[in-house]
Amino acid sequence: MIVETSAFVAVILQEQGWERLYAMMFENECRMSAPSWVEVNMVLLGRLGESGREDAQRLKRAIRLEIVPFNESHAEAAINGFLAYGKGRHPASLNYGDVLSYAIAKETTEPLLFVGDDFPQTDVESAGP
Numbered sequence: 660m661i662v663e664t665s666a667f668v669a670v671i672l673q674e675q676g677w678e679r680l681y682a683m684m685f686e687n688e689c690r691m692s693a694p695s696w697v698e699v700n701m702v703l704l705g706r707l708g709e710s711g712r713e714d715a716q717r718l719k720r721a722i723r724l725e726i727v728p729f730n731e732s733h734a735e736a737a738i739n740g741f742l743a744y745g746k747g748r749h750p751a752s753l754n755y756g757d758v759l760s761y762a763i764a765k766e767t768t769e770p771l772l773f774v775g776d777d778f779p780q781t782d783v784e785s786a787g788p
Contacts (some may be wrong), residue, residue: 736762
């Protein structure tokens, strides 16, 4: 299962539904792209300061999150995701971080765990109920 930034951050910040997200992460083999891992840390450092990075590391260990490289094939899938579903092009309005997760999910054919209304408007498989 690919974990999108929104789901990871929702668990750390204990946003609505975080328990279900955590359970899904804990019960599945989870991956995240290296650029998305940077994004997670940037968001949490901005919101929580240094403790945000520590919280991210703890959750990463707890769910045994694998950080995967982002290669040229992923880049092409991200570009295609933007062309099909990008901001200003489609109601899904995927942003830069979104298309990175989209690409990994499409290339691995694994479901994507996310929060929000953007990804259901795409052709990516949802890991949610």
